[in-house]
Amino acid sequence: MQNFEFYNPTRIIFGKDRLDSIDKYVPADANVLITYGGGSAVKSGLIAKIKIVLGKRKVEEFGGIEPNPHFHTLMKAAEIVKKNKIDFILAVGGGSVIDGTKFICLAAHYEGDPEDLLKMGFRRITSDVVKKVVPFGTVLTLPATGSEMNSGAVISHNDGKYPVMSDLTFPVFSILDPTLSFTLPKIQVANGVVDAFVHTTEQYLTYPVGARLQDRFAEGILQTLIEIGETTVNEPDNYIVRTNLYWSATLALNGLIGAGVPQDWATHMIGHELTFLFGIDHAQTLAIILPALLEVRRKKKHAKLLQYAERVWNITTGTEDEKITKAISQTRGFFESLGIKTRLSEYGVKAEQLDNIVQHLKAHGLTALGEADDHNLETSREILEKAM
Amino acid sequence: MQNFEFYNPTRIIFGKDRLDSIDKYVPADANVLITYGGGSAVKSGLIAKIKIVLGKRKVEEFGGIEPNPHFHTLMKAAEIVKKNKIDFILAVGGGSVIDGTKFICLAAHYEGDPEDLLKMGFRRITSDVVKKVVPFGTVLTLPATGSEMNSGAVISHNDGKYPVMSDLTFPVFSILDPTLSFTLPKIQVANGVVDAFVHTTEQYLTYPVGARLQDRFAEGILQTLIEIGETTVNEPDNYIVRTNLYWSATLALNGLIGAGVPQDWATHMIGHELTFLFGIDHAQTLAIILPALLEVRRKKKHAKLLQYAERVWNITTGTEDEKITKAISQTRGFFESLGIKTRLSEYGVKAEQLDNIVQHLKAHGLTALGEADDHNLETSREILEKAM
Numbered sequence: 001m002q003n004f005e006f007y008n009p010t011r012i013i014f015g016k017d018r019l020d021s022i023d024k025y026v027p028a029d030a031n032v033l034i035t036y037g038g039g040s041a042v043k044s045g046l047i048a049k050i051k052i053v054l055g056k057r058k059v060e061e062f063g064g065i066e067p068n069p070h071f072h073t074l075m076k077a078a079e080i081v082k083k084n085k086i087d088f089i090l091a092v093g094g095g096s097v098i099d100g101t102k103f104i105c106l107a108a109h110y111e112g113d114p115e116d117l118l119k120m121g122f123r124r125i126t127s128d129v130v131k132k133v134v135p136f137g138t139v140l141t142l143p144a145t146g147s148e149m150n151s152g153a154v155i156s157h158n159d160g161k162y163p164v165m166s167d168l169t170f171p172v173f174s175i176l177d178p179t180l181s182f183t184l185p186k187i188q189v190a191n192g193v194v195d196a197f198v199h200t201t202e203q204y205l206t207y208p209v210g211a212r213l214q215d216r217f218a219e220g221i222l223q224t225l226i227e228i229g230e231t232t233v234n235e236p237d238n239y240i241v242r243t244n245l246y247w248s249a250t251l252a253l254n255g256l257i258g259a260g261v262p263q264d265w266a267t268h269m270i271g272h273e274l275t276f277l278f279g280i281d282h283a284q285t286l287a288i289i290l291p292a293l294l295e296v297r298r299k300k301k302h303a304k305l306l307q308y309a310e311r312v313w314n315i316t317t318g319t320e321d322e323k324i325t326k327a328i329s330q331t332r333g334f335f336e337s338l339g340i341k342t343r344l345s346e347y348g349v350k351a352e353q354l355d356n357i358v359q360h361l362k363a364h365g366l367t368a369l370g371e372a373d374d375h376n377l378e379t380s381r382e383i384l385e386k387a388m
Numbered sequence: 389m390q391n392f393e394f395y396n397p398t399r400i401i402f403g404k405d406r407l408d409s410i411d412k413y414v415p416a417d418a419n420v421l422i423t424y425g426g427g428s429a430v431k432s433g434l435i436a437k438i439k440i441v442l443g444k445r446k447v448e449e450f451g452g453i454e455p456n457p458h459f460h461t462l463m464k465a466a467e468i469v470k471k472n473k474i475d476f477i478l479a480v481g482g483g484s485v486i487d488g489t490k491f492i493c494l495a496a497h498y499e500g501d502p503e504d505l506l507k508m509g510f511r512r513i514t515s516d517v518v519k520k521v522v523p524f525g526t527v528l529t530l531p532a533t534g535s536e537m538n539s540g541a542v543i544s545h546n547d548g549k550y551p552v553m554s555d556l557t558f559p560v561f562s563i564l565d566p567t568l569s570f571t572l573p574k575i576q577v578a579n580g581v582v583d584a585f586v587h588t589t590e591q592y593l594t595y596p597v598g599a600r601l602q603d604r605f606a607e608g609i610l611q612t613l614i615e616i617g618e619t620t621v622n623e624p625d626n627y628i629v630r631t632n633l634y635w636s637a638t639l640a641l642n643g644l645i646g647a648g649v650p651q652d653w654a655t656h657m658i659g660h661e662l663t664f665l666f667g668i669d670h671a672q673t674l675a676i677i678l679p680a681l682l683e684v685r686r687k688k689k690h691a692k693l694l695q696y697a698e699r700v701w702n703i704t705t706g707t708e709d710e711k712i713t714k715a716i717s718q719t720r721g722f723f724e725s726l727g728i729k730t731r732l733s734e735y736g737v738k739a740e741q742l743d744n745i746v747q748h749l750k751a752h753g754l755t756a757l758g759e760a761d762d763h764n765l766e767t768s769r770e771i772l773e774k775a776m
Contacts, residue, residue, distance in 0.1 A: 012393065216612060223600075243389040247389070247648075
């Protein structure tokens with residue numbers, strides 16, 4: 001096991017009918033900004049219910065945070081925060097609204113050029129850089145990204161998608177009521193299953209370091225997602241199954257399974273370019289890239305892929321390589337069983353466009369990916385070719 | 389899955405050579421009290437190393453916190469806190485030192501009678517009750533109780549052992565350097581394995597509520613402890629194996645596997661009386677009670693015991709009852725493989741003393757235990773008889 005720090009102060013409030021907790025955990029004298037996305041939270045009456053719980057607090061609203069939230073949108077909200085002396089933000093939505101809100105909290109009182117905050121890469125933004133950060137809570141309506149219990153965000157700007165990391169942007173609390181997701185379109189639920197699945201594999205399918213619990217926990221999340229995936233897509237109001245999707249998505253990216261183990265975020269990095277260039281849903285880009293990446297990197301990842309085949313997919317017969325082949329194939333099959341296509345060509349991407357994707361990876365400095373920084377542009381090209 | 393709140397703000401600093409973090413996370417102007425136990429942390433040079441890291445901070449020491457830390461001992465430390473205007477405590481030791489330190493932090497500035505703090509049972513002590521709590525960190529030298537990443541404590545007083553629960557007593561940070569435990573006597577390591585194991589079963593062996601992740605995580609901890617138990621007892625300086633014991637013990641009782649599931653702490657409750665009456669080590673009382681309790685309660689716990697047999701012990705043949713019988717037997721065998729005796733008679737307890745144990749349970753109000761409050765004094769008597 002590698003040395004690690006684990007810190008996660010977000011309070012999770014899980015289950016049915018938990019909105020009353022907002023009154024408990026939002027300061028009684030706060031000026032509150034509610035942030036949300038396309039408006040389904042308004043139409044469903046959720047925002048109205050939340051405003052009732054907020055009672056006499058002064059409340060502003062900022063809607064329209066788009067999927068892959070954009071810098072310019074968020075800066076408009078940051079202006080509202082300053083102008084209205086907002087001292088608590090409540091993000092109501094999925095990963096995009098929550099990621100966007102984290103950036104608003106950092107940018108509102110930042111004394112420098114907010115575009116600088118996009119240029120930190122995976123370095124953590126500290127209180128030396130941003131001296132005043134607005135606290136926030138979340139009401140999660142789409143289980144997928146894990147943003148409700150971590151401090152990271154991905155923000156879109158002119159020329160790409162940028163990670164923003166900071167210990168200052170953990171939600172104070174997150175309300176996880178699975179019933180709030182019952183009305184989601186099937187495809188968004190399927191995307192959520194895939195997103196959580198790939199977050200887990202990116203912290204698990206690397207090389208062994210004797211971290212037995214992290215392995216067992218990752219395998220537990222993967223097994224759970226496999227067990228419930230089709231059901232939770234097809235039976236949206238099956239509460240008990242949906243609770244397991246919610247909790248899986250949160251635990252897949254709250255720092256726990258990644259503590260003390262190598263990580264490989266190449267699937268996400270390549271996927272971000274596909275979203276940016278072709279508008280493919282984030283989770284769908286992961287479903288396209290992961291099986292191809294595992295094929296291309298199967299020698300490097302042999303030991304963990306074998307463990308994955310045996311423990312997650314219960315594949316007990318065949319040679320080691322046969323087991324791995326079968327596990328990768330079943331991974332692809334799992335994504336497809338949820339209604340998610342796993343081939344670039346199925347999304348209309350042509351072979352002659354692969355060059356451009358590789359160029360974008362290069363332009364964004366993504367030339368040494370993987371658990372050992374040995375996944376170069378040629379590796380990415382090979383993966384893209386295999387993903388066609 | 390049941391509704392739950394999960395909150396755990398303790399920062400874990402894990403691995404070799406992490407003492408430098410103390411300088412980062414203890415306020416630079418703090419007056420520090422270092423608390424410790426019998427003195428091995430002094431003899432090993434650990435306290436001296438910590439004082440070097442603390443640099444120019446004013447440091448007081450309070451040693452001699454005993455196993456099953458006692459109210460009167462801790463009140464002496466609370467006096468030192470007040471007298472020396474201590475504003476940060478560093479607990480160096482195992483669960484007893486850390487539990488004791490939590491009580492010191494609560495009692496030092498409590499305005500009422502500190503004995504009242506023992507009378508809250510499992511109700512959480514809030515800031516309405518204790519207005520000022522001293523913050524503290526820990527340096528863990530004995531992996532067992534999980535106290536390093538939770539806010540609970542068990543304090544001994546005249547007539548028994550008392551749980552003390554509060555959201556105010558999470559360690560600010562805990563340093564988990566497995567090498568600090570290399571010099572422990574074998575029996576203490578074995579006790580640690582058993583303690584972590586039983587913490588896990590008490591949150592797992594109840595009845596199913598469809599909490600798939602909590603089950604998988606609990607099973608992962610149990611499997612890990614079974615895999616590493618004998619090795620970590622017999623190879624004290626096997627670092628990688630010991631890392632897994634450390635992390636297992638912490639995760640067994642940091643709130644995660646117990647979130648949203650029923651719990652049954654009867655093994656601990658009966659065990660506390662055995663420690664109080666006969667001075668049997670805490671973990672040994674658990675090793676005595678658990679197998680007997682599982683036998684007596686096997687009908688109530690049937691579904692989870694079967695899952696335990698199949699998933700944790702990989703028992704695949706036989707009837708359901710045969711599988712459960714085998715799993716309970718293997719549980720006992722596991723404890724014994726670590727050098728821990730599992731029969732009351734092996735600790736010198738006589739059949740005629742069982743009445744007295746039951747009387748103590750009654751006197752402490754422990755008449756409705758178990759996941760459904762249906763474990764009464766007769767159940768406890770039956771368990772004690774089976775444990776002879």
